[in-house]
Amino acid sequence: MPIARFLLQAAVAGLALAFLVSQLAPGAVAGLRRWTGLPTPAAVADPAMPPPGPASYADAVSRAAPAVVNIYADKIVTERSLRLVPDPLMQRYSTLTLGPPRQRLERSLGSGVLVSGDGYVLTNHHVIAGAGDIRIVLQDGRVTQARVVGSDGDTDLAVLKIEGEHLPALPLDTPGPLRVGDVVLAIGNPFGLGQTVTQGIVSALGRNQLHIATYEDFIQTDAAINRGNSGGALVNARGELVGINTAVFTQRVPDANGIGFAIPVSTARMVLDHIVREGGVVRGWLGAEYFDGSGRVAGSAHGVTISAVHPGSPAELAGLRPGDVLTELDGSAIADPLELRRREADLAPGTRVALAGMRAGIPFRAELTLARRPPPAGA
Numbered sequence: 001m002p003i004a005r006f007l008l009q010a011a012v013a014g015l016a017l018a019f020l021v022s023q024l025a026p027g028a029v030a031g032l033r034r035w036t037g038l039p040t041p042a043a044v045a046d047p048a049m050p051p052p053g054p055a056s057y058a059d060a061v062s063r064a065a066p067a068v069v070n071i072y073a074d075k076i077v078t079e080r081s082l083r084l085v086p087d088p089l090m091q092r093y094s095t096l097t098l099g100p101p102r103q104r105l106e107r108s109l110g111s112g113v114l115v116s117g118d119g120y121v122l123t124n125h126h127v128i129a130g131a132g133d134i135r136i137v138l139q140d141g142r143v144t145q146a147r148v149v150g151s152d153g154d155t156d157l158a159v160l161k162i163e164g165e166h167l168p169a170l171p172l173d174t175p176g177p178l179r180v181g182d183v184v185l186a187i188g189n190p191f192g193l194g195q196t197v198t199q200g201i202v203s204a205l206g207r208n209q210l211h212i213a214t215y216e217d218f219i220q221t222d223a224a225i226n227r228g229n230s231g232g233a234l235v236n237a238r239g240e241l242v243g244i245n246t247a248v249f250t251q252r253v254p255d256a257n258g259i260g261f262a263i264p265v266s267t268a269r270m271v272l273d274h275i276v277r278e279g280g281v282v283r284g285w286l287g288a289e290y291f292d293g294s295g296r297v298a299g300s301a302h303g304v305t306i307s308a309v310h311p312g313s314p315a316e317l318a319g320l321r322p323g324d325v326l327t328e329l330d331g332s333a334i335a336d337p338l339e340l341r342r343r344e345a346d347l348a349p350g351t352r353v354a355l356a357g358m359r360a361g362i363p364f365r366a367e368l369t370l371a372r373r374p375p376p377a378g379a
Contacts, residue, residue: 287313
């Protein structure tokens with residue numbers, strides 16, 4: 001009996017000691033298990049760490065890819081070729097002259113995203129600009145004609161419409177905040193090869209001053225985007241639409257690598273809503289061109305300098321001149337040209353606004369009524 005009591009007390013003491021060691025020095029327990037050859041239990045996941053990513057993105061592609069279409073836009077281009085001057089006397093002045101005008105067919109390759117079951121397609125403005133015939137090929141092989149509902153050269157977006165039944169679509173719901181480092185997939189039709197998926201991450205957000213479009217707020221990604229990908233889908237690891245692929249940096253820097261840009265889904269949704277409802281995007285317009293940094297001329301760290309005033313515009317009617325420095329719009333400081341352009345665009349045409357600024361070092365104020373921003377030249 002005393003022996004049994006002794007063994008029971010020893011077992012209880014051992015268990016209590018093991019519990020204390022496991023709580024105060026869990027690493028020692030794991031080391032002891034390894035030393036004795038016992039299996040080590042899997043480490044408990046840190047709740048602060050995100051769950052591991054998927055080993056495959058096939059489910060995301062299966063969800064998104066059916067809504068991504070191939071676009072073939074045909075344009076008739078008129079050009080005049082150079083030819084030799086046959087008259088020897090005229091060759092004293094020039095040996096070349098313009099030949100008669102000729103027309104040729106030019107085909108633009110691109111991609112698009114079906115964003116509604118009734119056939120609305122988002123793509124890039126530059127893909128379909130000037131096209132007379134637009135054909136769309138769905139992932140399931142269906143080929144159909146498309147008509148242009150409207151286009152917005154200021155954001156490089158366009159809305160097409162097709163007819164059909166059981167059309168797959170990617171909704172323009174905002175999937176949640178996008179973060180630098182998030183995995184993204186670019187789906188499109190590069191070089192006319194057919195639908196292709198490339199993978200990368202979000203490299204940066206809010207990229208602007210790239211001179212690709214008037215209004216810029218690009219997602220930068222290292223997912224491969226090539227000619228023909230324009231207008232295609234940028235989706236997250238769950239297959240949700242986060243952007244419309246639009247450009248690569250190699251258009252400006254030939255040896256750039258892994259730098260592509262997409263228009264955020266929030267901008268795409270705004271443009272789609274405006275075009276479907278109004279036929280185009282309605283933006284307020286001051287009627288002036290301006291450039292950055294010159295607020296410092298007036299002794300301030302903010303502001304923009306007017307470089308040109310459009311004839312008959314609200315700016316001209318209000319007496320604004322090139323060289324004027326604008327520092328405030330409706331009592332709020334103007335940070336830079338991008339911010340001013342965004343603020344005036346967000347206001348409806350017909351809105352009365354107050355401006356403050358400096359002219360030749362003298363403060364001035366002006367009021368004007370915004371007009372509707374005209375489409376960009378060539379749009």
